[in-house]
Amino acid sequence: MNIMFIGDIVGRPGRRIIRETLPDLKKSYSIDFVIANAENAAGGNGITKKIAEELFSYGVDFLTMGNHVWDNKEIFDFIEEELRMVRPANYPPGAPGRGSQVVDLNRDLKIGILNISGRVFMPDLDCPFRTADRELEKLKKVTNIIIVDFHAEATSEKLAMGWYLDGRASLVVGTHTHVQTADERILPGGTAYITDVGMTGAYDGILGIEREPVIKKFLTQMPVRFEVAKGVAQLNAIVVEVDIASGLAQKIQRINIK
Numbered sequence: 001m002n003i004m005f006i007g008d009i010v011g012r013p014g015r016r017i018i019r020e021t022l023p024d025l026k027k028s029y030s031i032d033f034v035i036a037n038a039e040n041a042a043g044g045n046g047i048t049k050k051i052a053e054e055l056f057s058y059g060v061d062f063l064t065m066g067n068h069v070w071d072n073k074e075i076f077d078f079i080e081e082e083l084r085m086v087r088p089a090n091y092p093p094g095a096p097g098r099g100s101q102v103v104d105l106n107r108d109l110k111i112g113i114l115n116i117s118g119r120v121f122m123p124d125l126d127c128p129f130r131t132a133d134r135e136l137e138k139l140k141k142v143t144n145i146i147i148v149d150f151h152a153e154a155t156s157e158k159l160a161m162g163w164y165l166d167g168r169a170s171l172v173v174g175t176h177t178h179v180q181t182a183d184e185r186i187l188p189g190g191t192a193y194i195t196d197v198g199m200t201g202a203y204d205g206i207l208g209i210e211r212e213p214v215i216k217k218f219l220t221q222m223p224v225r226f227e228v229a230k231g232v233a234q235l236n237a238i239v240v241e242v243d244i245a246s247g248l249a250q251k252i253q254r255i256n257i258k
Helices: 009-029 049-057 073-077 129-139 156-166 210-220
Strands: 001-008 033-037 060-066 100-106 109-117 148-151 172-177 192-194 199-202 234-241 247-256
Touching: 001 009, 001 148, 001 172, 009 033, 009 049, 009 073, 009 199, 009 234, 009 247, 033 148, 060 109, 100 129, 109 129, 129 148, 129 156, 148 156, 172 234, 192 234, 192 247
Parallel strands: 001 033, 033 060, 109 148, 148 172, 172 192
Antiparallel strands: 001 234, 100 109, 199 234, 234 247
């Protein structure tokens, strides 16, 4: 089966290019299931129920989140009931929502999806590696097809997670840094890996944000208000071909369109 993972959606430009391109991309790559990171989908900060439903209507099947999951407080109104979304599993007990989920595509085909947050230059959550062990043990009882969104800053931490889960996950995809890396590969154990899938948002911004406030922040170290950039949008994604029986990856391909 062919699974597409779309990089961090930033605001309206990211949502617009998904609406405009995803139907054709699904046909061109014979996509069976689409996952997207949506922690910046609502004006660059978090997500709302309306925007989640908008993305589902465009053909996205499932949403992952990250460290901005709580930025839009509306998420507390629906995250418990929304079974098509996960937030990082290594938040402490008591956090709303779920960190992993199994999706039934049909009677015999299920996909496990796990979201984890890194700890290097990120909030100090529970250990992502031990969290992955715990969650994969549960998911493996149901399916061999497991997609892991590792939302992390440090390249070293992402690489370590890829190797740590090699042979146990179908795909380990890095998110959060919004710049697509050129290191996609199939690891020796059969796990597809990329350090960062990239960003779906305004191409001429800085990580999807208007340039001037970001530059001012670097120059002055003063508080500024960030706004989602406008203009031409890009869509960054990967497509992974997974063997249904073994859950191991056969092929991984980067997508970068404007």
